[in-house]
Amino acid sequence: MEENKDVTIYDIAEKLNLATSTISRALKDHPTISSKTIKKVKKTAEEMGYVPNTLAAGLRGNKTNTIGVLIPTVTQPFLSSLISGIEITARKSGYNVIIMQSHDSYEEEVSMAKSLYGSRVSGIICSLAMKTIDTSHFQQFVSNNIPLVFVDRVPKDFNTFRVIIDNYAAGYKATTHLIEQGCTRIGHLTAGSKFGNLYTERMRGYMDALKKHGLPVEEELIADLKTVTYEEGVKSSNKLLDLKNRPDGIFASGDIMAVSAIQCAKKRGIKVPEELAVIGFNNDPISQIIDPNLSTITHPAEKMGQMSAEIILKSIKFPKKDEVKEITFLNTEVLVRESSKKI
Missing domain, CATH: 1.10.260.40 (lambda repressor-like DNA-binding domains)
Known part of the structure; x- marks a missing residue:
């Protein structure tokens, strides 16, 4: 071509x-x-x-053998593992990686996307900022046949490659595990109303698991966090534990939220898992540090990074126009540890 x-x-x-x-x-x-x-x-x-910049315009005529990676932050364990998978795969094929952080800001993401485009990247891998709704700033890559892959946090209506887990199935598995441990009143820590379909799908899995097992979906048991932080997790966990008829299980959409639930319970003298079974999401390192160790859902971050880079490299080597873009689902598993073992 x-x-x-x-x-x-x-x-x-x-x-x-x-x-x-x-x-x-x-x-x-x-x-x-x-x-x-x-x-x-x-x-x-x-x-x-x-590209109005003279230097950037000159760069566009040459191959840079560089893949741009635009992510919310490098500090989250999941995203660090994702980067590792991308970098290892890219380097094996002679490509370098440029990493930019949006800090979950839409404005910064727009600016970083323009910067990566001006740097003449050969392809771009992006996990969207939490506050991003409009994704038109990525059209510049598609319009110029620069391969684009969205990973983990992906837009619904952008015709390009996506590498994601089945968040619905993962939420269903986590909730079903708690039900199998004898929990009948399960709380859910989420951020679904603020941060898109990733958390919404996990919550949908939670709800369907309850319905499937004849348990009611109760609005007072669903805590919608303003931000995915430990501090917000503490506030929401305390609200759930303040209920007159408090939950006997909690499914948290992230490990940091689950850790906050365990620590709130312990401060109140509520035994985990005997009186409150808890399961998180991501299998972050903190899940094995907290006492009791946290049950969680695996999130194959490095594999997702590897697959994203492989799609970019294949698209560079064999460019095709107007092809149907694939959505890749990767399997997740329940890692059962002490925090949820009631039986």
Whole structure:
């Protein structure tokens, strides 16, 4: 396949049927050009992948053998393992990795995406920021045949590769495990209303497991955290444990939330797991440090990173247009430890 040429002001002029001089002035916010035309020109330039920076434009003509990785943070154990899987796979094929953090900010994610595009990456792997709803800033990659893979936190309606686990099945498994341990009143710590379908799907699995086993779905047992932090986990756990008819089991959508539930219970003299069985999600290192050790759901982070990089490398080697993009589901398992063993 012929390599893409740089997008120039001539290409933008042809698309909009305007003079190149008009395009040039519009891109520089020249006062002789109307705000409506400036807006239209800049929008088209962005969609076409125009790079105004001279150095960046020069880079676009060359292969950089670099894969861009845009993630919320490098501090989460899951994301650190994801990066490891990407980097090991990329380096085996002679590719380097650039890592950028959005810090869960939509604005930073937009800025980082533009920076990666300007750096002439050969492909990009992204786990979305929690506050991202509009994903149009990734169109510049697709429009210029730069392979794009979303991993773990993925958009619903963007036609590109996705590497995810079956969050619904994982939530169902976790809740079913607690039911099998004799729990009949199971609380759920989630962040579903704030941070997209990842947590929503886990909650849907939780609800369906209850229904399947003839248990009611009770709104007072579902705690929706403002942020996925230990502090918010403590607040929400205490609310559940303050209930007149408190839960005898808790499924938390993240290990940090589950740890907060265990510690809140212990401070109140509630025995874990005898009086409160707890299961988390991710199998973070903290799950084996907390006492009792935390039951959790495996989240194959390194494998997800490896698979994401493999898709990028394959797409670079064998580029195809208008193909149906695959959604890859990876299996999860229940890791049973002391925190949920009632039987």
